[in-house]
Amino acid sequence: AVAWEAGKPLSMEEVEVAPPQAMEVRDKILYTALCHTDVYFWEANGQTLVFPRILGHEAGGIVESDGEGVTELVPGDHVLPVFTGECKECAHCMSEESNLCDLLRINVDRGVMIDDGQSRFTIDGKPIFHFLGTSTFSEYTVIHVGCVAKIDPEAPLDKVCLLSC
Secondary structure, eight states, X not given: OEEOSTTSOOBOOXXXXXXXOTTEEEEEEEEEEOOHHHHHHHHTTTOOOOSSEEOOOEEEEEEEEEOTTOOSOOTXXXXXXXXXXXXXXXXXXXXXXXXXXXXTSOOSSOXXXXXXXXXXXXXXXXXXXXXXXXXXXXXXXXXXXXXXXXXXXTSOHHHHGGGGO
């Protein structure tokens, strides 16, 4: 579901999703939910946001493929995307006082992947921007590995997807 412009109806599109790059995973989204945060940023009231983009941040799925350097997740793992990730290396991630990662903290304006500044979504070669590093309104999405939480495969994805918010 692509948001081409602020406040305009979402459009169901055929989107090409590139393979994951270093420290990224491509997830197959099995369940997603609509949070008011998605609506707020879709409406873009009083904000200047990048469009077109794929919204969504509340979901559950499985890892489809790993990028170079990913060791903690393998294809088939059940996961929840999270928009405030942890690199596990910065001062905040190493601190017992904070988890507001310097690299992966929430950023509603970024719209691209951290490593190379490019989108993993395209339509006819035109980039479609990411949202909150998760973009779960897509059958497949690419997410930095630090923004993916592995969960017990017995947990019902249709219910626990709400926890990723």
